[in-house]
Amino acid sequence: xxxxxxxxxxxxxxxxxxxxxxxxxxxxxxxxxxxxxxxxxxxxxxxxxxxxxxxxxxxxxxxxxxxxxxxxxxxxxxxxxxxxxxxxxxxxxxxxxxxxxxxxxxxxxxxxxxxxxxxxxxxxxxxxxxxxxxxxxxxxxxxxxxxxxxxxxxxxxxxxxxxxxxxxxxxxxxxxxxxxxxxxxxxxxxxxxxxxxxxxxxxxxxxxxxxxxxxxxxxxxxxxxxxxxxxxxxxxxxx
Numbered sequence: 001x002x003x004x005x006x007x008x009x010x011x012x013x014x015x016x017x018x019x020x021x022x023x024x025x026x027x028x029x030x031x032x033x034x035x036x037x038x039x040x041x042x043x044x045x046x047x048x049x050x051x052x053x054x055x056x057x058x059x060x061x062x063x064x065x066x067x068x069x070x071x072x073x074x075x076x077x078x079x080x081x082x083x084x085x086x087x088x089x090x091x092x093x094x095x096x097x098x099x100x101x102x103x104x105x106x107x108x109x110x111x112x113x114x115x116x117x118x119x120x121x122x123x124x125x126x127x128x129x130x131x132x133x134x135x136x137x138x139x140x141x142x143x144x145x146x147x148x149x150x151x152x153x154x155x156x157x158x159x160x161x162x163x164x165x166x167x168x169x170x171x172x173x174x175x176x177x178x179x180x181x182x183x184x185x186x187x188x189x190x191x192x193x194x195x196x197x198x199x200x201x202x203x204x205x206x207x208x209x210x211x212x213x214x215x216x217x218x219x220x221x222x223x224x225x226x227x228x229x230x231x232x233x234x235x236x237x238x239x
Contacts, residue, residue, distance in 0.1 A: 002048045004055065005165035007219040008150045008211045010124070014052045016045055017162045024162060025073050026215050028152060029056055030145070033122025034063035037081070038143060038152045039074055039215055046077040050084065059084050064121060066091045068154035069137035070100040073215065079105055091119070093130050096139035113141065123147070127207075133192050134200040144207050151209035151224060155191065157231060159217025167218040172230040174217060179238040193239040201232045 002016045010031045017024045027049055030036040035057050041049045053059045062085035067074040075090075082088060082105060090110040092101055097112030111119075113128035120126070127144045134140055135155035143152040159174040160181065182190050209224030220227055 002052055003165065004052055007166055007213060008148050011150055012056055013165055013213065013219055014049055015165065016048060022160050023216055028213050029053055030121055030124060031056055032124050035061060036064035036066060036121050037062055038066045040065060040067065040077040040081055042072045042076040043080060046080045062088045064089055064091055066143050068142055069140045070096055093139045093141040099139060129203060131200040132196055133194050134197055135191050144209065149208065149210040150213055151204060151207065152213050154215055157212055157214040157217060157220060163218045165219060166221060168222045170227065170230060171218055171220055172234055175231060176234045176238060179234065191239060193235055197235065198232065201228055204228050
């Protein structure tokens with residue numbers, strides 16, 4: 001079942017829970033002069049996600065398609081989106097662009113971003129953060145919407161289960177349980193802890209986000225810096 005929830009002004013969480021994986025997959029639509037979709041979802045989810053986007057905007061008017069790293073749930077249906085939104089620009093890290101994305105879509109239309117680079121969708125301004133291996137992959141990066149201080153956190157704050165769309169309660173115990181469950185399966189190593197992890201997390205803490213829009217699990221609202229510190233402690237403890 002797919003649900004739509006406004007988690008911040010003009011930012012909508014589109015979530016599909018897949019019972020077989022005990023996991024929800026969220027895409028985030030920013031409704032603005034130049035609409036942005038963060039995460040495309042896998043190709044199998046394209047029909048339900050595009051239908052949900054169609055309830056909020058005309059999908060053909062999408063102008064930006066962002067994602068953290070090259071992975072099925074991040075950008076698996078990117079080509080399908082580019083077919084129905086021919087004016088849309090994929091946006092990711094420069095590494096992601098040159099290593100994977102341009103080859104995947106068969107053109108160089110991707111905007112490869114450097115750390116701290118800005119772009120606007122109209123009334124909202126986004127800062128790109130290059131965060132290698134946070135959550136994972138060399139090319140990883142995140143987006144921060146500066147007006148309402150929303151961090152699009154990709155797989156950070158990963159929570160299993162069919163949980164509420166939003167919460168102002170700490171999700172750190174859910175995150176810890178996810179790490180522990182995955183560590184006992186072939187999914188061990190899902191999120192690495194490297195020499196760069198603390199530096200990358202501090203970069204996010206310094207933004208003082210008010211909303212953390214996680215792909216898997218509840219969107220968190222509240223003291224985002226404190227939540228990120230808690231998340232970092234759990235990473236260090238478990239990973």
